[in-house]
Amino acid sequence: MHTLAQLRTGQLSGITRLDLACGLTEFPQEIFDLADSLEILNLSGNQLDTLPDDLHRLTHLRVLFCSDNRFTELPECLGRCSALTMVGFKANRIERVTGASLPPLLRWLILTDNHVSQLPDELGQRPHLQKLMLAGNRLQQLPASLGQCHRLELLRIAANQLTELPQWLLQLPSLSWLAYAGNPLEAQAEAAALAATTPIDWAQLRLQQQLGEGASGVIHQALWQPPGQIARNIAVKLYKGQMTSDGSPLHEMHACITAGRHPNLIDVLGQVAGHPEQQAGLVMALIAPSYRNLAGLPSLASCTRDVYADELRLSAPTALRIAHGIASVAAHLHRQGITHGDLYGHNILYNDQGDCLLGDFGAASFHATTDNGQTRALQRIEVRAFGILLGELLARIEPGLSAVDLAALQDLQARCCQPDVLARPEFDEIERLLSEFKHID
Structure with a gap:
């Protein structure tokens, strides 16, 4: 994090990224001194409600973050920034978004957790739009012009007021990651799913080291000692209870429970009861330390694509076991009436043998x-996400596959990613095809 003093004394001359969070109420004019080099500007966590009309003077600006500020409208000066591709205004008070506020090269727009009730038709006139994050707003409909956004791959519209998914949305040729939970349109799982979950008294749990933290909650290793039983090592996920870029963490907990049991899912043992601060949580099986993440999160440059370690190489049996396991668990989820919505390598844990868990x-x-028709389309949208994952696995597979097997896998990958949504195979067929490879034992 940089300081205002550094900016004002010229110490930051020539930098390409500036991060300022120091209670700003006005845009520091000294930022314009960086116009020849500045590409990424992060002003999140301040008290700003306006940006200068001449922001376009930052001619190299590609990425702008202004989350956790006080904006009530998306500034129209953004639309005049010719190089701007990524705009992030999460957790403001934005009610108004006009077409004039949308940069011509817009690729990635984040308006999560605001008060937006309507989006302009011009949004569909941004042909580079690839990632659109709108969870936690007041949208009752989406502009039909979005049907023209043939590059749109990731869409987050959870926790709005949508009563239907438009047909054009289900036909978008590139859409792969869709989240729409918490809208009136959603077919809810049986409420009995939560009621049937085993309550586990907080007093029986003893938290130990933190294992990880995401947008929705914190995971700890813990000891669980039911009365009269030997203590066992488990994991506890405590939910934060606030809106994330995907939607509501409590809805995530509901889906996790409803998913049920599968060899490629982390076992849910029960629901935390009696937390002193009434925090929601799940008790889950502890994952063996031999498991690790398959990939890292997408970067600013990759947008919707995971980042893999340069050195990652997978044997054919390992890669095929991962692919088969994920196809199997996706088929299971779809039978439960659940789309995962985030089927990515960064949400997959695996070991050297190719055993894997989708989280x-x-x-x-x-x-x-x-x-x-709608169910099939929703499921086939997720099939495209799997096709992208399969392609990433094939790109990292070690020599050893026969030409015939490789061609068959490449054909399957192409079928999963074809633009005609309903022409893609379902996961039951994908699982069956992958099980025929002799590399999967």
Whole structure:
């Protein structure tokens, strides 16, 4: 994090990224002194409600973060920034978004946790739009012009007031990661799912070291000692209870429970009861330390694509076991009326043998379990996400596959990613095809 003093004394001359969080109420004019180099500007965590009309003087500015400020409208000066591709205004008070506020090269827009009730038709006139994050607003409909955004791959519209998913949305050729939970349109799972979950008294749990933290909550290793039983090592996820980029953490907990048991899911042992601060939480099986993340989160440059370690190489059996396991668990979830919504390598834990676990249900949504056009489309949207994952696995596979097997896998990958949504295979077929490879034992 930089300081205002550094900026004002010229110590930051020539930098490409500036991070300022120091209670700003006005845009520091000294930022314009960086116009020849500045590409990423992060002003999140201040008290700003306006930006200068001549922001376009920052001719190299590609990325702008202004989350956790006091904006009530998306500034129209953004639309005049010719190089700007990523705009982030999460957790403000934004009610008004006009077409004039949308940069011509817009690729990634974050308006999570605001008060937006309507979006301009011009949003669909941004042909580079790839990632659109709108969870936690007041939207009752989406502009039909978005049907023209053929590059749109990730859409977060959870926790709004949408009563239907428009047909054009279900036909977008590139859409792969969709979250729409917490809207009136959503087919809710049976409320009995939560009631049937085993309550585990907080007094029986003893938290130990923190294992990880995400947008929705914190995971700890813990000891669970039921009365009269030997203590066992488990994991506890305590939810933060605030809006994330995907949606509501409590809805994530609901989906995690409803998913049920599967070899490629982390076992849910029960729901935390009696937390002193009434914090919601789940008690889960502890994952062996031999498991690790398959990939890292997407970067600013990759946008919707995971970042893999340069040195990562997978044997054919390992890669195929991962692919088969994820296809199997996705098929299971779809039978439960759940789309995961975030089927990515960074949400997969795996070991050297190719055993894998799919985690993070933050973007999960419920749909009808009956077979109809909308259900098929929602499921095939997720098939494209799997196709992208399969391509990433194939790109990192060690030599050893026969030309015939490789061609068959590449054909499957192409079928999963084809632009005709309903022409993609379902996960039951994908699982069956992958199980035929002799590398999977």
